[in-house]
Amino acid sequence: AKIVASKTKITLNPSARGGYTGPITVVYTIPYTVKIKNVVTAKTQVCTIKFGQLTKMKKTDRLAYKTKTFTTKTLCTANKDVLAFYNAGNRLVINAVITRDRRWSTTYVARMGDDGKGAKIYPTKARYTVRIG
Numbered sequence: 001a002k003i004v005a006s007k008t009k010i011t012l013n014p015s016a017r018g019g020y021t022g023p024i025t026v027v028y029t030i031p032y033t034v035k036i037k038n039v040v041t042a043k044t045q046v047c048t049i050k051f052g053q054l055t056k057m058k059k060t061d062r063l064a065y066k067t068k069t070f071t072t073k074t075l076c077t078a079n080k081d082v083l084a085f086y087n088a089g090n091r092l093v094i095n096a097v098i099t100r101d102r103r104w105s106t107t108y109v110a111r112m113g114d115d116g117k118g119a120k121i122y123p124t125k126a127r128y129t130v131r132i133g
Helices: 080-087
Strands: 002-005 010-013 015-018 024-036 039-051 068-071 092-100 124-132
Touching: 002 124, 010 080, 010 092, 024 080, 039 080, 080 092
Parallel strands: none
Antiparallel strands: 002 010, 015 068, 024 039, 024 092, 092 124
C-alpha cells in the first residue's frame, strides 16, 4: 500500500501484483479521538476498497498465465477529524485487513478436467498495522 501523509492530507492507496489476483477487499480502520465539550471520545474511520482483476479470463487466454500489476484509483482519504488528531502530534495506527479471493471460475495452472474451473483456493486474509507519526 502506498501511504502519503502530510499536514493537509492523508491518503491510503492499496496495490497488488500477481497472476491470480481475484477481487481484493481492503478494509482500513483508523482509530482516533475527538474532544467534544472537553470530553475525549474515541472514534474510528473505516474505509472499504475493492480492487484487483475483476474481469474473467477465458481458458484459452494466453495472458492468464502472465504476471500483471493492478492498481486502484480509489483512495481512502482520512477525514478532517483524523487529520486534526494527526496534526496535534498524535500517532496514527492504521489497521488494514486484506481479503484476497483467489477462487477463479477461469484458468488456473492446476485446473482439473477440461472445464477450466481449477482447484479451489480459499480466500486468504492478512492483517497489517501501520504507524504514522
